[in-house]
Amino acid sequence: METIFALASAQGKAGVAVIRLSGPQSHRAAKVLSGGDLPLRGMCLRELQAPDGSRLDVGLVLTFHGPSSFTGEDVAELQIHGSTASVNAVLRVLSEMPDLRLAEPGEFTRRALENGKMDLAQVEGLADLIDAETEAQRKQAQTILAGELGDLAERWRRDLIRAASLLEAVIDFADEDVPTDVSPEVRSLVNAVMADLEREAKGVRIAERIRSGFEVAIVGPPNAGKSTLLNALAGREAAITSEYAGTTRDIIEVRMDLAGLPVTLLDTAGLRETEDHVEGLGIALARKRAENADLRVFLTEDPEALGIGMQSGDIQVLPKSDLRSDGTEGVSGKTGQGIDRLIHNISVVLRDRTARSGIATRERHRVAMLKSSAALSEALRVLDSGPDLYDIAAEELRTAIRALESLVGRVDVENLLDEIFASFCLGK
Missing domain, CATH: 1.20.120.430 (tRNA modification GTPase MnmE domain 2)
Structure with missing residues (x-):
């Protein structure tokens, strides 16, 4: 079994960088770098030196004795100052040692799987945890990882x-x-x-x-304020707005965290009959994406006129409430009126659906x-x-x-492994 090494923390300048080694020569390599004996399992502060005796850095050296380690093998970790130069210097010395090589993406986790420290579902949970952006994704990944x-x-x-x-x-x-x-x-x-x-x-x-994200499409007639509403929900100018109908001709997507859930908002072209070929293509695309979305927000007074049937959970809101004088409640992306209520209603619908999710x-x-x-x-x-x-x-x-x-992952999964571990970063 070869001994592998890699930077386990993020690339770039940081306060601390972690370099991980796993395999039969990991403790020997750490000992050579630190110039002294190391415990089978423990932590000590050491000066790390190159073969010529020059100082590389000062850092913590952690050792884990297999099988009581993440990979199930002997493991060593070097916690050093997180400068790019320091990390590169240590990695260069490790690469010149015999019987050591740079790890492939996900190879540490793959060894954990092969050595029975994790099952395949837990490996997928770890990948999801690394990619988690919202609280719901974190909790879901932790359930699988556990x-x-x-x-x-x-x-x-x-x-x-x-x-x-x-x-x-x-x-x-x-x-x-x-x-x-x-x-x-x-x-x-x-x-x-x-x-x-x-x-x-x-x-x-x-x-x-929950893992990949819900899609919420904003649909309505031209010039109903869909792009303005999207910008207000996103908190930035994600879509071009103007007083001219038909400005939006493509799908504008904005990913956001909505009450802990991953949501992609879709700003679609205004739905109407048109002789403009390009606008017509945009409207056809808008209809298709809206029909396939998990939830639709109808920004209109008459949903039936749009030619898209409302489904269970869909939300209708009246547009441009800032211009209304009849006292009816609606939403305005321009003034922010009704935005909090709309976000709450979307969150309630999606939360209700997540209650039916499994492990x-x-x-x-x-x-x-x-x-x-x-x-x-x-x-x-x-x-x-x-x-x-x-x-x-x-x-x-x-x-x-x-x-x-x-x-x-006990049987019939070899063809999945390369694909799964390719999504991992080096050092994981």
Whole structure:
């Protein structure tokens, strides 16, 4: 096993930089740099020196003895001053040492997976935590990183192994009288797992939205103040505004944190009949994006006139409330009137939807759970045919178990690993 090293903290000038080493030569390399013996596990302040005796920096040297480390291997970390020159000097000396090489993106985490310190779902949770921008994303990633999906999959797997073992016991004693009918317990175990799988699979799409972000489209007729409203919500001039109808011809997107949820606001072209070819293309695109959005804000007095049906949860607000003298409530991007109420209403709708999210967060998770559920459904069908087909039912249970094992990376995931770890930064 090679020893790898990399800068584990962010690139650029900082107060402290962390350089991580993992592998059988990590403690030896740290010892050479610090010029003295190091504990198998501990921390000490040392002067780091180049091979010619020149001083590189002064920093903390931390050592971890495998398997009690992040990667499950011997690990050393060098916490030095975070100047670019200091970091480069230490990395250069490490690169010249025998049996050491620069780590590839995500290689430390990959070793943690290979050494049983994390399962694949936890690796995905760690990637999500690194990318988290909002509180909801942080909480969701922490749930996966804590191993809750793996624990759930292990419970399902344990119940299905129990069910399969009951059937196989009947098969093994086929020539003898088996005093107990095992089918009720098998059916109970399988039905319970199927119910859990169905519930979790339904929650994946909402969980994916928490991870990747909800889309909220602002739709309305031309010159209704959609771009002005978008700018007010974003707190900056994200879209061009003018008194001329049809100014917006493309989709303007602004990503923001809305009450802890990741939201992308879409400013769409004004919806109307037009003979202008370019504007027509923009309107067609606006309709398509609005229909596919998670939520639509209708900035109009007559939603039906826009040709887009309102769906459950959609919000209608009256435009340009600053110009109204009839006392009706609306919203004005120009004065800010009604903006807080609109943000609250959007947040309430999205929060209500996130309440239906599950622990699983990826399409890969959903596919694995549906594959397992389909095998369980077939097992129940075969089970109704009696003991003569118990061997087939047991094989269907094993198929369901293998699908759950792929959920946490025990089998059939090699083709996913390169893609997953490529998204990690060096040193992670």
